[in-house]
Amino acid sequence: MNELKRQTAPLHTALESRVDILSEDLSLERYKFILQKFYGFYLPLENQIASQNGFEALNLDPAPRWKLPHLVSDLEKLGFSATEIEALPVCPDLPELNALAQVLGSMYVLEGATLGGQIIRRELRKRPELGRKGWFDFYNSYGDKVGTRWKEFCAALNRYGQAHPAVETHRAVVEGAAQTFKKLDGWLAV
Numbered sequence: 001m002n003e004l005k006r007q008t009a010p011l012h013t014a015l016e017s018r019v020d021i022l023s024e025d026l027s028l029e030r031y032k033f034i035l036q037k038f039y040g041f042y043l044p045l046e047n048q049i050a051s052q053n054g055f056e057a058l059n060l061d062p063a064p065r066w067k068l069p070h071l072v073s074d075l076e077k078l079g080f081s082a083t084e085i086e087a088l089p090v091c092p093d094l095p096e097l098n099a100l101a102q103v104l105g106s107m108y109v110l111e112g113a114t115l116g117g118q119i120i121r122r123e124l125r126k127r128p129e130l131g132r133k134g135w136f137d138f139y140n141s142y143g144d145k146v147g148t149r150w151k152e153f154c155a156a157l158n159r160y161g162q163a164h165p166a167v168e169t170h171r172a173v174v175e176g177a178a179q180t181f182k183k184l185d186g187w188l189a190v
């Protein structure tokens with residue numbers, strides 16, 4: 001876990017600057033745009049993760065961790081119809097996740113984002129244009145269980161790391177995470 005964090009830290013910093021959600025002058029339009037972009041990335045990526053085998057052995061069920069329902073809920077509360085949501089553009093350039101190791105690396109990025117989400121939600125609630133409405137399901141994906149869910153995920157990833165000590169496997173986890181950071185960054189840039 002330490003190595004994963006260390007190696008992807010610069011990518012996290014880059015993405016944090018790209019997602020200008022904490023900017024003082026964040027408009028409602030920009031907030032909506034960022035949510036739509038996340039929707040277009042999480043939809044195909046979560047599908048890709050769902051098609052992977054091998055989670056049972058790790059005692060890790062990805063299904064209760066999907067963030068897509070939260071993104072849909074936020075968009076609906078912002079006035080998007082189901083048809084409009086279904087028509088949103090979807091990212092065509094996803095990370096290459098050919099093995100469980102890479103999938104777990106990718107999940108590390110999506111799970112870790114819930115930690116920053118806590119801070120983002122707290123800040124957004126202070127914004128006059130956004131705060132009153134309280135549509136922050138995505139940035140509050142696990143409610144008060146964020147810490148517990150993160151620890152459970154880290155424990156599963158560590159179990160996997162111990163069961164597969166080969167350097168190549170550990171590299172593949174980092175590669176899955178790095179690609180996920182980079183592809184999301186690229187998708188947010190267009």
Ligand code: HEM
Nearest residue numbers: 005012015016019021022108109110111112113115116119
């Ligand atoms: C403005 C946007 C963001 C802010 C302010 C932010 C902030 C944070 C904070 C405060 C942490 C917790 C650090 C700790 O407790 O050690 C964190 C962790 C993390 N964030 Fe972000 N984040 C942002 C965006 C994102 C995005 C968009 C992603 C990925 C989709 C992401 C992925 C991660 C990951 C993987 C971790 C876990 C790092 C680790 O402990 O291994 N973050 N972030």
